[in-house]
Amino acid sequence: MAEWQTSQDPPLEIAGRSFHSRLIVGTGKYRSNPEMVGAIAASGAEMVTVAVRRIDLDRTHEEGILYHLDPGSIFLLPNTAGCYTAEDAVRYARLGRAAGLSDWVKLEVIGDQRTLLPDVFATLEAARTLVAEGFKVLAYTNEDVVTALRLEDAGCSAVMPLASPIGSGLGLVNPYFVREIKTRLQCPVIVDAGVGTASDACVTMEQGVDGILMNTAIAEAGDAVRMATAMRLAVVAGREAYLAGRMPRREVAVPSSPLAGMLA
Amino acid sequence: MIEVTINGDAREVAGDLSVTALLESLGLRPQLVVVEHNREILDRSRYGETPVRAGDNLELVHFVGGG
Numbered sequence: 241m242a243e244w245q246t247s248q249d250p251p252l253e254i255a256g257r258s259f260h261s262r263l264i265v266g267t268g269k270y271r272s273n274p275e276m277v278g279a280i281a282a283s284g285a286e287m288v289t290v291a292v293r294r295i296d297l298d299r300t301h302e303e304g305i306l307y308h309l310d311p312g313s314i315f316l317l318p319n320t321a322g323c324y325t326a327e328d329a330v331r332y333a334r335l336g337r338a339a340g341l342s343d344w345v346k347l348e349v350i351g352d353q354r355t356l357l358p359d360v361f362a363t364l365e366a367a368r369t370l371v372a373e374g375f376k377v378l379a380y381t382n383e384d385v386v387t388a389l390r391l392e393d394a395g396c397s398a399v400m401p402l403a404s405p406i407g408s409g410l411g412l413v414n415p416y417f418v419r420e421i422k423t424r425l426q427c428p429v430i431v432d433a434g435v436g437t438a439s440d441a442c443v444t445m446e447q448g449v450d451g452i453l454m455n456t457a458i459a460e461a462g463d464a465v466r467m468a469t470a471m472r473l474a475v476v477a478g479r480e481a482y483l484a485g486r487m488p489r490r491e492v493a494v495p496s497s498p499l500a501g502m503l504a
Numbered sequence: 505m506i507e508v509t510i511n512g513d514a515r516e517v518a519g520d521l522s523v524t525a526l527l528e529s530l531g532l533r534p535q536l537v538v539v540e541h542n543r544e545i546l547d548r549s550r551y552g553e554t555p556v557r558a559g560d561n562l563e564l565v566h567f568v569g570g571g
Contacts, residue, residue, distance in 0.1 A: 266571030276569065291570025294511040294563065295537065297530055304566040306536050321570050335565050338538045338545045406571070433571075455571030 249483060252451050254428050255344070255376040255397035257315070259286045262445070263475045264317070264430065265468070266455025273308045275464050280314065282468035283458065287315040289346050291322070292335045311341050317378065319346040324359070326366035333370050345370060346400070346432075346453075348380040356406040360387040364394060371395035380432050383417040385424060392425050399425055400432035400453060403444055407456045409436030412444045419447045438467075438474035445478025446486070506558035519558070523551040527564070538565050 251258040265285040270276035280288055290305050309316065318336025320329040326349060333345040349366055351359025358381050370377050371394055378398040379391045388399045401421055404410035411434065412418065422429045431444050432453040441452055452475055461467030505516045510530075517526060523546060527534045539546040540563035546554060556562070 267569035268571045270569060289571055290567040292538070292565050293568045293570075295532065295566050297511060297513075297564070303568060304536055305568055306566070316567065318567065319570050334545055335538050335540065335563075336567075338547070339567060340548060453571075 249479060252428065254378070259315075259451075261286050261472070261475075262451035262479055263441075263472060264289065264451060264453040265458060265471075266453070267305055267309070268455050269459040270464060271459075276459070277308055279458050279464040279468040280309070282465045282472065284472045285314070287317050289317045289319050289453065289455070290336075291319055292332050292339075315344075316341055317344055317346050320348050320366075321346075322350070323348065324350050324362075326362040326369065329362070329366040330369050333366075333375060334373075337375065342376075343374055344376040344378065344397075346378045346380060347396075358382055358402075360384065363387075364390055367391055367394045367396055378430065383414045383421065385417060385420050388421045388425060388429075392427050396427060398428040398430050398450075400430045402433040403431050403440065403452075404434030406433040408434055409440075409457060409460075410434055411436050411440035412447070415443070415447050418444070418449060422448050422450075435471075438470040441471050441474040442478035442481070445475050446482050448482050451475075506556075508556060508558065508560045508562060510562045511564055517556060521556045523554045523556060523562075526556050526562075527551070530564075532564065536566055539563070540565070 251260050252262050261284045263283055263285050264287045265283050266289045267276055320332040323329040323332055329349045336345055337343050347366055349359045349362040350356050367377050367379050376397040379396045380400045381387050383401040391399045401418055403412040428450040430451045430453050431449050435441050435454045435457045444452055458464050458468045506519045507514055508517055524534050527537055534551050542561050
């Protein structure tokens, strides 16, 4: 690699663990398990989220994700998706940890069924409990700066504001507050939920956040594997553009070619 | 046979099973299952020594795809 090609970007560090990819992907809603496995590989993600659910004793047990993903080669992040109370979220987090893979959890406590917006009070309460129990908590939240600060104070390992509602694909609706959260927090800020396509991922990374977590944008794409590739490239492009520093916006044109030397 | 509740449903199972034996009788691999036994998470190292008793409430969970 030539010197000018060398990226100065250090790996993403969360709770003492390094990730070279700043893209974290979910494993839900794929049309098939081979498609999921292919999309994860194409995304370059080193960490994927999984949900904790009852085993359906009347169906094939191979719906379990561990039949398809090797936790030795990809880091699994159990979530508390579907929980509406702090108590339930703590219960699901403990079950996820009991699987014996890690003490990490993606904490998610939903407060409203229509928007799936987080219950930030319950999220904070659950975060405090889980941190006290030794969990590494990556907390899904809205783009509220004060909540983000409280979650960091509670000891969360990462704070994960949404771009827009879960599964909406509306993209980054509030770049200003996401940028403000990133500026104010010391811990990693991962934008979680709402990205719809590659340009959304790129714009999100251009705000300077540390990474993106997404699921539906890839799983529901016409070609999930191809979209996973697009997302991988978009996250890198957005990150590099952020690190490069964009040119100033001007409401006037400035020529790119010299004015001198024009023919008379 | 004894009656226990597994994942919310009443089931008849043999009366002398350990948790490990119960999981195997259901076709499950114990190392891929997390067990909540009467609301307490059961450490996997104790599946073999823990008996299943009448009236027990068991939740058998695993990881599935999610975001």
